[in-house]
Amino acid sequence: MITLDNVSKTYGSGPGAVQALKEIDLQVPKGTIHGVIGLSGAGKSTLIRCVNLLERPTAGRVIIDGQELTAMDAAALRQARHQCGMIFQHFNLLTNRTVYDNVALPLELMGQSRQVIRERVLPLLDMTGLADKAKQYPAQLSGGQKQRVAIARALASRPKVLLCDEATSALDPQTTASILSLLQEINQQLGLTILLITHEMEVVKTICHRVGLISDGRLVEDADVGDFFTAPATQLGREFLNDFLKLEAPQALIERLEPEAGTNTHPVVRLTFSGDSVATPLISRLAREHGIDVSILQAKVESIQGRTLGLMIAELMGSDVQTREALTTLESFDLHVEVLGHVQRTD
Amino acid sequence: MSSALIDLVWQSTLETLYMVAIAGILSALAGVPLGVLLYVTRPRQILAQPVVSTVLGVVTNVGRSVPFIILLVAIIPFTRMIVGSSIGTNAAAVPLTIAAIPFVARLVEGALNEVSPGLVEAAQSMGATPMQIILKVLLPEARGGIINGLTITIVALVSYSAMAGAVGGGGLGDLGIRYGYNRFNPTVMLITVVVLVVMVQLFQSLGDYLVRKSDHK
Helix, strand or coil, rough: CCCEEEEEEEEHHHEEEEEEEEEEEEECCCCCCEEEEEEECCCCCHHHHHHCCCCCCEHHHHHHHCHHHHHHHHHHHHHHHHHHECCCCCCCCCCCCCCHHHHHHHHHHHCCCCCHHHHHHHHHHHCCHHHHHHCHHHHHHHHHHHHHHHHHHHHHHCCCEEEEEECCCCCCCHHHHHHHHCCCCHHHHCCEEEEECCCCCHHHHCCCEEEEECCCCCEEEEEEEHHHHHHCCHHHHHHHHHHHHCCCCCCCHHHHCCCCCCCEEEEEEHHHHHHHHHHHHHHHHHHHHHCCCCEEEEEEEEEECCCCEEEEEEEEEHHHHHHHHHHHHHHHCCCEEEEEEEEEEEC | CHHHHHHHHHHHHHHHHHHHHHHHHHHHHHHHHHHHHHHHHCCCCCCCCHHHHHHHHHHHHHHHHCHHHHHHHHHHHHHHHCCCCCCCCCHHHHHHHHHHHHHHHHHHHHHHCCHHHHHHHHHHHCCCCHHHHHHHHHHHHHHHHHHHHHHHHHHHHHHHHHHEEEEEEEEHHHHHHHHHHHHHHHHHHHHHHHHHHHHHHHHHHHHHHHHHHHCCC
C-alpha cells in the first residue's frame, strides 16, 4: 500500500548540507501496522513527512496505493492526500472550531455538502467515543480526547492510509494505551494501513506487525515485530530492546565480565526464547544431560503480538567441556543465545 | 456649559467618529489582505515569494515610518483626486486610511505568526489549497489577534484624527486645539479630553469583548 523507493532527503546544499534520509526502501502491505522507531534526530519525522510529501524527498519515489506521489503536480497531490490521513504528536486541532467542525474540516476542503458531512462526522464521533463532545472546543478536552478528535478528523475523508507522527508521545501511559487500542480497532475494522513513527518500544510492541529501525537517516532494520523482539539484527536494536525490557546483567557481574574465555571461567549467556521453545524445560535438561548448574541472574516473560517471549541472563557453571557442550545444545534449540562474556569461577 | 458648546462638542464627536469609522473600515479592508500577503509570501510559507515579500515589506515599512502630520500634507494631490477636495472631514479620512493600512497589515501579519505551523501542516496533509488554508485555518485561528490589532488601530486612529484639524477636518482634537488651546478655554480642553478618553475606553472594551467571544484558545 505504501512504497518508499530509494528515498533520500537532504536539507541545504554544499558542505553544510544535512542528509536527513539516506536511500530508504520501505514497503507497507495493505492492512498492516508498520512502526518505525529511532532516537531523536534519526530522521523519523522527516521519513513520515516524506510519505505524504509535506517534505519533498530530494531523490527516490513515494508510491501510495499504486499512485506515485512524487510524480504528481500540486493539484493531483492534493487529491491524493485525501487518501492519506495524518495525526500528530501535538494533535494540531483548530482551536476556534468545535470538535464537530474539526472533524468536518477535511470534508469541507473536499467540497462535500452539509448533508454528507453530517452523515460522515456523526458515526466517526461515535466510533471515537466523542459523541457527547461534538459542540465543545479543543481547549475543553484532555490530551487523549484531542487525539481522538484528530483520529476522527484523519478518517473523515475515508483514507486508505493513516500516518501517525509520534501520536502518543504527548500522552500519559494510560491514555496511550487507549489511543493504541483505538488505532488497532481502526486497523482491524476498516482495514486501514497504518504507518507510525515513535520512540516508544511499548507502542511497537502493542500494535505493530512490522517494525523498522532508523538510525542516522538509514533504515538499519526492518523485521516482523516478533523477530525484532527476539533477535534484533543491530547493536542499536539490541540497545532499544534492552532498554525496553530492562534486562541487563547486574552491574557487579558486568564489571567482572571478560570478553574471552579464560582457563578458569564460566560463560554468562542471554537466552531469548520465543514460540515453542518457551515451553521447553531447558534448564533442567542442561543440568541433567550436561551435569552443569545454571544460575539464573535475571528473567522476564513478555507477550508480544500474541507471541510469548522469554528472556533470561544466566551463568553456566561447569567445566570447560561441559559448558561448551551445553552451549552447543542451547544453540540447537529454537532460541537465541548470546554469550555476554565470561566470569572467573568463584567456586 | 452653554448649549452652543454642547452642540460644538457633539458635532466634533460625530466628526471624529466619522473619520475613524471610514479610516477603520477601509484600512481593515485593505490591511487584512496585505497582512495575509506579507505572511504567506515569507520564505518557507505556503506561497513563499521572496521578491514579493521583500517589496511588500519595504513598502509597508515606508508607509509606517512617515510621520502622520507629514503624510497628511504630502498626499494632498492624491486626496484631492479621491474626494475632490483637500480640506474637510472626508479629506482628512484619506490620509488616515493610508496611514492605517500598513499599521493594520503588520498587526495582522503578527497575529498570523501566532498560528501554530502545525495547523497549516495538518491542513496541507488534508489536501487543502493555499486559499483554503488562508480562509479556513489562518484567518479563523488568528481571529482574536486580528480583532485585537484592529482595536489598537481604531484607538490609534482616534489619536491621529486630532491632527485632522490641519486640513480642516474638524473632530475633537481640532476642537481642543482651537477652542481650548488657542482661545485659552480650559473647560473645552477638559471636555474634549474626557470625551476622547471615554471613546477610547469604549472601543477598547468592545474590542476585548469581541476577542473573548471569538477566541476559544
